[in-house]
Amino acid sequence: xxxxxxxxxxxxxxxxxxxxxxxxxxxxxxxxxxxxxxxxxxxxxxxxxxxxxxxxxxxxxxxxxxxxxxxxxxxxxxxxxxxxxxxxxxxxxxxxxxxxxxxxxxxxxxxxxxxxxxxxxxxxxxxxxxxxxxxxxxxxxxxxxxxxxxxxxxxxxxxxxxxxxxxxxxxxxxxxxxxxxxxxxxxxxxxxxxxxxxxxxxxxxxxxxxxxxxxxxxxxxxxxxxxxxxxxxxxxxxxxxxxxxxxxxxxxxxxxxxxxxxxxxxxxxxxxxxxxxxxxxxxxxxxxxxxxxxxxxxxxxxxxxxxxxxxxxxxxxxxxxxxxxxxxxxxxxxxxxxxxxxxxxxxxxxxxxxxxxxxxxxxxxxxxxxxxxxxxxxxxxxxxxxxxxxxxxxxxxxxxxxxxxxxxxxxxxxxxxxxxxxxxxxxxxxxxxxxxxxxxxxxxxxxxxxxxxxxxxx
Numbered sequence: 001x002x003x004x005x006x007x008x009x010x011x012x013x014x015x016x017x018x019x020x021x022x023x024x025x026x027x028x029x030x031x032x033x034x035x036x037x038x039x040x041x042x043x044x045x046x047x048x049x050x051x052x053x054x055x056x057x058x059x060x061x062x063x064x065x066x067x068x069x070x071x072x073x074x075x076x077x078x079x080x081x082x083x084x085x086x087x088x089x090x091x092x093x094x095x096x097x098x099x100x101x102x103x104x105x106x107x108x109x110x111x112x113x114x115x116x117x118x119x120x121x122x123x124x125x126x127x128x129x130x131x132x133x134x135x136x137x138x139x140x141x142x143x144x145x146x147x148x149x150x151x152x153x154x155x156x157x158x159x160x161x162x163x164x165x166x167x168x169x170x171x172x173x174x175x176x177x178x179x180x181x182x183x184x185x186x187x188x189x190x191x192x193x194x195x196x197x198x199x200x201x202x203x204x205x206x207x208x209x210x211x212x213x214x215x216x217x218x219x220x221x222x223x224x225x226x227x228x229x230x231x232x233x234x235x236x237x238x239x240x241x242x243x244x245x246x247x248x249x250x251x252x253x254x255x256x257x258x259x260x261x262x263x264x265x266x267x268x269x270x271x272x273x274x275x276x277x278x279x280x281x282x283x284x285x286x287x288x289x290x291x292x293x294x295x296x297x298x299x300x301x302x303x304x305x306x307x308x309x310x311x312x313x314x315x316x317x318x319x320x321x322x323x324x325x326x327x328x329x330x331x332x333x334x335x336x337x338x339x340x341x342x343x344x345x346x347x348x349x350x351x352x353x354x355x356x357x358x359x360x361x362x363x364x365x366x367x368x369x370x371x372x373x374x375x376x377x378x379x380x381x382x383x384x385x386x387x388x389x390x391x392x393x394x395x396x397x398x399x400x401x402x403x404x405x406x407x408x409x410x411x412x413x414x415x416x417x418x419x420x421x422x423x424x425x426x427x428x429x430x431x432x433x434x435x436x437x438x439x440x441x442x443x444x445x446x447x448x449x450x451x452x453x454x455x456x457x458x
Contacts, residue, residue, distance in 0.1 A: 031109030032120040034102045035080075038093050040121075041247035044270060046292065055270070057116035075110035122267045124244075124251050127203055127224045132182045135160055139184075142423030146188040146197070147412050148210070154412070154421060155197055156429055157185035158445060162199055164213070165429075165443055167419075172431075172443055176213045181206065189230035189239070192282075196257065198239055200227030205241055207257065219260040222253065229275050233299060234282020238263060242273035242287065250289045252276070254302070264302055269293060275317045279324035280364060286327060288318035294329050296341055308339045310346060317359045317410075322366030326384075330357035336371050338384055338395075347386045348395035359411040359422070368434075369396070370413040372422050376404040378411070380420070380434055402439040404430040 035054055041047075043054040043064075052064030061068060069080040076082075083092040084103060091097075098106075109115075144157040154165040154172075162178040162185055178199065187200035196216070197208045205219040205227055219239075228250075229242040239257055244250045250273035254264040271290035278285055284305065288294040294308040294315055313333035320327060326347060327339045336350040336357055351357065355373040362369050369381040381396040406424040413420045413434070420432040421443070429443040 027105065027108050027112060028115045028117050029120050030105040032117055033123075033125075034098065034105055036121055036123075037125050037245075037248075038096075038098060038102070039080075041245075042093075046271070047247075055121065056118070057114075070110055070114050072114040073111060075107040078110050081106050081110055121249070124222065124265055124267070125224050125248065127222065128245075130202070132202060134182065135184065140427035141184065141409065141425045142427060142429060143184055143186045143409055144188045144200075145410050145412050145421060145423050145429070146190050147414070148190050149192055149194045151414055153210075154429075154443075155188050155190070156423065156443070156445065157188050157199065158423075158427055159184055161185070162188065162197070162208075163445055165445075174443075174445060178206075178208050178213060178215075180215065183226075186226050186228055187230040187241075189232050191232045191236045191257070192234060193236055195236070196232070198230055198232060198257075200230050200241065202226050203243075205230070205239065205255065207239075217260055219255050221255075221260065221262045222265065224248075224251075225272075229273055229287075231276045231278045231285070232257070233278065240276055240278070240285060242268070242276055242289075244272050247271070250287075250291070252285075252287060252297075266302060268295060268297075271314075274315065277318060277320055279320045280322060281324065284320070284324045286318050286320055286324075288315035288329055290314040292331075292333075294318050294327060294339070296324075296327065306341050306344050308337075308341075308344060310337060311335065313356075316357060317361075319360050319362040319369070321362055322364065326366075328360055328362060328369055330360040330371055332356040336360065336369075336381075338369075348384055350381060350395055350398070358408050361411050361413045363413055363417050364415050368413060368417040370411050370420050372408040372411045374407050376406050376408055376424075377401075378404065378408070378420060378422055378430075378432060380413075380417075399434075399437060401432045401434070401437055404428075404439070406430075 039054050042049045043052050050064040053059035070078045084098050140159045142158050146155045152168045154167055156163045160181045163174050164176040166175045181201050183202040185199050189198045197210050199206045203223040207216045209216050223243050225243050225245045227241050227243050231240050239255045241253050249267050250269035252268045268287050269289035269291045273287050273289040275288040283299050285297040285299045292311045296306040311331040311333050315329045315331050317330045329337050334353045334356050337346050338348040340347050355375045358374045359372045372378050378401040380399045383397045406426045408422045408424050411422045418435050420434055422430045431440045433440045
């Protein structure tokens with residue numbers, strides 16, 4: 001009997017310890033989720049306000065300009081907790097007050113010793129309820145474009161409408177529009193058979209039947225912010241979509257196109273993902289983002305193949321060459337870099353370090369690289385050569401096309417390298433005839449209110 005009582009007491013003690021450990025782990029996760037969602041946006045690599053980083057325990061305990069923010073076991077003496085109180089000065093976060101539950105989680109975590117669980121920072125945050133307001137009528141930026149696989153249609157995301165432009169007709173008329181979103185459309189992608197067009201929005205994807213121009217389905221499962229980049233897989237059965245809260249980590253999600261089922265989610269970047277591309281064979285996925293990184297993933301296993309590091313500011317766009325042995329990245333650091341995927345080394349560095357690059361596209365044959373800047377310039381690069389030494393001029397043959405005169409946002413080039421289309425913040429799509437190097441005009445899009453119609457491209 002005594003032995004049974006001892007065994008029962010020991011088992012009860014084990015259960016109690018497990019319960020305590022479970023509560024401690026839950027408390028740790030709750031507090032770190034507050035830090036992840038409310039603090040890291042201003043205290044991460046590249047944006048360490050006050051010299052403080054909160055992305056790892058080591059960085060946190062190194063402190064910032066005001067000292068170490070956490071004294072384990074002493075929340076009342078810890079700046080991280082003090083400044084989040086209503087009377088905190090300076091108050092953190094600067095423009096809001098944490099909820100009572102969030103403050104309680106921080107206090108309990110620090111008082112318990114401030115344990116760390118790095119896995120929390122790889123979790124996608126929970127979607128937040130956000131009420132969208134109507135867009136101002138004059139706000140008509142072109143934020144994304146996509147050529148249909150047969151290159152007969154150009155989809156243009158202009159504010160919250162997607163316009164379909166018929167490139168097979170000489171006048172390139174708008175022959176239809178996809179409407180229904182309240183928010184701007186930041187991303188577009190065609191399925192490889194041209195049957196479906198996918199548009200990104202805030203916390204949702206819209207899949208459109210390209211033939212009927214009617215919505216087939218809307219996917220919103222788990223999405224937390226703007227769908228900043230899109231690509232359809234080679235089979236036409238799945239969509240890769242990048243999303244994340246503004247200033248937060250960038251996630252890539254894989255959805256089944258037919259059912260809308262979420263197939264996979266992973267943290268791909270430490271900041272928002274700004275570009276997604278799929279290789280011609282469909283076996284590699286390319287992502288690039290505001291964390292200054294470009295990454296190549298195996299499209300089947302979703303495992304990392306290569307990490308390309310060298311930009312000093314956001315990578316705004318990226319593209320594969322014909323066989324995915326090279327990647328080109330356009331940066332806000334005023335450089336275009338061409339990378340060897342196998343070696344992870346830079347083959348070439350393009351640009352004159354005078355303007356930030358806003359977009360990039362590579363023809364399917366890998367012969368012509370089109371790049372645009374936020375100042376309205378467009379250039380074509382051919383005959384790319386492996387970079388040697390510091391001479392940029394020998395890295396490629398560059399043709400500078402006439403400037404558009406507006407801040408450009410996105411670019412596509414036709415497969416024959418003849419036509420280049422670039423969207424602008426002013427709501428226009430500029431057209432260049434690359435064969436003769438002339439600016440051919442602008443597409444005749446439906447004019448926005450208080451906007452003068454642009455001359456049609458020739």
